[in-house]
Amino acid sequence: MITASTAALLIAVSLPIALIPGPSVAFILTTTLRSGRGGGLAAVAGIELGYVLHVAGAALGISALVAASATAFTVVKVVGVLYLLWLAFRALGSRREGTLEQPAVQDVEPTVRRSLTRGFMVGALNPKTAMFFVAFLPQFVSPGAGPIWLQLTLLGFLFILVMTVPDTVWALAGDALRRHLPRLKLRALDRVSGCVYLLMAAATATVRRVTP
Known part of the structure; x- marks a missing residue:
């Protein structure tokens, strides 16, 4: 069982990592702007659930295999890049009309489930x-x-608990920003989201595996 001092040390070391914005923060913000508070919080929950998968992998030794095996690492990276490119393609090709305040009826989407799924995949x-x-x-x-x-x-x-707090704050901040931009056109927002996904795909593609 881990001691209180070990837990405190982990929290202290994890806080700077959690507070520095990265690709997951960009995903949370764009999701919140597109889908509102519910979608943003669902994206946070999905990302943390994705981290749970990595925790299980670390405990079982699977993550070490992915990090050490060129083939396994490449497969995970390629799938991740392709998924982000798919999200970018969907966003850039979107033809949603209206604004954040008044979206077109046909452009209202099931935000929570979709955001949760996408967050998990990310x-x-x-x-x-x-x-x-x-x-x-x-x-x-x-x-x-x-x-x-x-x-x-x-x-x-x-560690996931530490990460959840600032991620949730980012989602709430995105919702506050969204309420200050009621006339922002959905099509313009989708273009920005698509560019964010492209940058995330590029960042994922540049990751190099750990050399055993």
Whole structure:
């Protein structure tokens, strides 16, 4: 079982990582602007659920395999890039009419489920996240503190909890910004979202695996 001092150290080290905006923050903000508070919070929940998958992988040794195997790493990266490119294609090709305040009836979409699913995919298909859990969490494991897999699981969930707080704040901030831009055209917002997805795809494509 992890000690209070280990948990405190993990939180202290994780906070700067959580507070620095990255691709997940960009995804949360664009989702919130497009879909409102419900969609943004669903995106946060999806991303954190994707991280849970990485925690399970770290505990079972799967993440280490992805980080060390060129083939496994490439497969995860390619799938992640293709998914982000698909999101970009959908957003850039969108023909939604109206504004944030008055969307066209046919452009109202089921935001929560879609945002949750997309957030999960963004969190789960990030090879950099898998390598992060492999390189970061084991530093806080103590051989005499119980089963390694259990320690990794508890540490992983603690890290996710730390990440959830600022991610939620970003979603709420995006909702506040959305309310200040009621006349923003949906088509323009979709173009911005598409560009964000393209940048995320490019960032994912540049990730390099850990050399064993």
